[in-house]
Amino acid sequence: MKKIYFLALGALLSISHAQLIVSEKIYQQMDAREKPRALMKSQNAISQDSYIYTVAGSRDFKSGKNFQVKKIDNFHRFTVSKKNRKNRSIASEDEMRVRAMDDIKAVLPKDVADSCAITSVGYEYEQRDSNKPRVVGSMVMAHRKLDGIPVRGSSYVLMSYDSTGNLSYMDVQWDKYNKVPANSTMEKTKRNKIHREEFSELVESISQHLKKNELRGSLDNSIQTLVSFENENGEIVLYPSVTFIGQYSSNDSDESIPMTFDIPTDASLTPNNRAIVSK
Amino acid sequence: MHKLTFLLLILSFAIVNAKDSNYPSKFSVITYTVGNYGLNSMGEPWRSNNSLRNDAADSLVSSFENNITTYYPGTRFGTPKKYKDAAVTRSRFTSNESNNYNFVYYSGHGNVNRITMYPDQERVYNTDKRFGGKTYWVMIKSCLVFRNGEADQDPWFNGVHSILGYSSLSYTHADQVQIKVRCGINGLAYCTRTQTRSTVFVERDFATNWIKEKQTILDAYINAVYKWSFEAFGFGIEPKIVYRYGYVDGKFFDPWEEKFESSIQKPVFRNAGEYTGIGSRWCTMGTPEYE
Incomplete structure (x- = not known):
């Protein structure tokens, strides 16, 4: 017997998107990352340098x-x-x-x-x-x-x-990485907007895939990570990212299979062309 | 002087090769994989399909062949036999054909004490098939066949040294949804996630670990499952090996630690009284599932 996919929003606090349920927790985490708590008056704003990591072979x-x-x-x-x-x-x-x-x-x-x-x-x-x-x-x-x-x-x-x-x-x-100072080429508001757009596209893409394969799934949590991506030049780079964690199963089974997806929080970072340290 | 030199050369050649003298003189593999279960008698799809099961068999055979021909050139690698999908029937699997092959591999659906053939509802239970003849090792890539506390492993044995399988659910999986994200200056370019992961690498790495790297059959298996099921995808899983143990030619034999280079080239422990007992080993990774 097929299960019902669309659940009441109330107690579950989740958003349903066809075959995929996205936990409200994920949107709360997104909000928190975009709007960190304001500094107290006694604290000085600290300039935070940005870095990316480029692969420099294997250790x-x-x-x-x-x-x-x-x-x-x-x-x-x-x-x-x-x-x-x-x-x-x-x-x-x-x-x-x-x-x-x-x-x-x-x-x-x-x-x-x-x-x-x-x-x-x-x-x-x-x-x-x-x-x-x-x-x-x-x-x-x-x-x-x-x-x-x-x-x-x-x-x-x-x-x-x-x-x-x-x-x-x-x-x-063990990969070897060069830690490279980098600058964002997009203003923060725009970066956040793109990140949310990428996430919406991801949700749609997963939903379509689940529907096509008669599966159902959920995205339940997210964590901050560094994730390797291949850029337009074919280089492997670690970007600051968010990893979304969920699971899926077939319509007639409770067997859960983990799934994870990664979206950069700032893939507009481009190097200052000066590697400072290899790791 | 020349005679002495010649004798010394012969002696050194014999010493160099003495280490390898226990390796198998030949090795053969047969695979049965059901990637597509087709429709049941009512015309409905009755089990989930996954073509990766067939890919896993190809990965295993290819890795066996590459590693044996490279590192054991004195071992004759027999022509492998592969049955897929509709060819994997109960009558074929339970026939004596598999007895002619040293390594038997099955991938498809399964449950406690049974595996699932093609077509509809065709199953092979532990009491239907006894691995023996020239079959010394078996790998069953299915869920739950050797579930702890429930499975009855012994009926499968008629001379086979050990059977690799799972106590928990097992998975056949590869990265499926590839996404591109905007990156670069002003986000005008696209980046793609770089990892290529697939559980078919379990079979590939198992053969490399066992043949080339001379690990025990259990270490070879657990290492491969750990990397390409648990580490790659986070699947909680319980790989397991089952066997009879006892004395072979006066020497204690615990099949979980059998190495390819010194493997026994005959059936063992076929009859009651020939072995001390039945045993198993398993590794619990993450939080395995059983339903």
Whole structure:
């Protein structure tokens, strides 16, 4: 039985657009970004420089005292020595996050380690016959932050812990970026207007796609990110963006599939032609 | 002096190649994928379709072939067999044909203890098909077949070393909606989002991890699923391996850690009394779904 797509606006506080429901929360977040709280009189307005990040190739890594590094396709695999292992077990999620960051700092160069943020911890289980399952390993994923903002590009760190609770291997894919001072070429009001127009076009495009494929979906939340786009010159650039997060499912199923979309908040930024630091 | 040099050369050649002497002398793969389920007996579409399932099989076979022919030139790569869509019937899948291939791959809809064939309502249950003969490894890309706490894995076994699958829902997916955004000076140009992501890279990377990078079959699988289902798309998921374990030729064998370069080239644990027990391993990534 097909479900009804258009829901009462009241308690749900959402806006329906054919197959896609957009949460009111997203528009509230958009408003907040466009109109940050006014500074108190005692505060001085601080000039904020703008930057974009241009891709400058992939970071290379070398073997170290306790690990071997091998380049595989577009990432590096760090295989950790089994010597001098600590006697410990697989721990709780919070403890694994701490342990993973410690291992990242011990193995990876400081500038890479300082840009890592643990984003997920998964566990590996074993079951024999009718015995209870037991934890035999863990996988930890870290992603990248630049100036404290999550990066949606191709950089990641995937760590595998074995049953001894020690790091077994680590896969690292890490782009090199040049941080480039940039100027907006559009006034803020116009940038905000374009961002909202892009969002409306996105909603329409997703709705059409969902309708064509007999799906239904929702956009539920948004966060600020740095996202890689290819510009008109074929260059890969990280722009300050908003990532919209939602889900979709088929009309006769409750199975939800995540979906994310990215729209720059200021893609009019153009470099001052002076790279100040590589990251 | 020349005789001594010749003998030394022979000896060094033998030492160099001793490491590789356990790798398979041949390898073959057969795939069954249903990307399009067609219409049911009432003329209605009865399951969702996804052509990526067929692409995933192509990705797996291609990666197997590239990696084996490059890194194991002494292994003869057999002509792969691929069945798609309407050719994937219950009678074909349950026949003994798959016993002639070392690696069997299925992608399509599934549920606890069963997978779904073509056409309407044709299903293969765990009691309908026992993998054996020359089949040593199987990968089932379907939802829930080995759901924790509900599945009965053992009937699938008749000599196969291990079966890779999922305890949770699994996904076949690629970036679908490509958008362009305005950018550049005064926003007069257009930029496009750069990432190319697809779950078919799971099959590609699994083969590379296992063959070229010499990982255990489970590590190879989990690594690939983690990167191209969980990291790429955020799908909560539970990849799983199931097996019988015990002693082979006096040595303990836990199939989850089997490596391609030293894999056993015969069926194992076919009959009761030949193995110690049944086992499984799985990895929980994110928040898997089961309904």
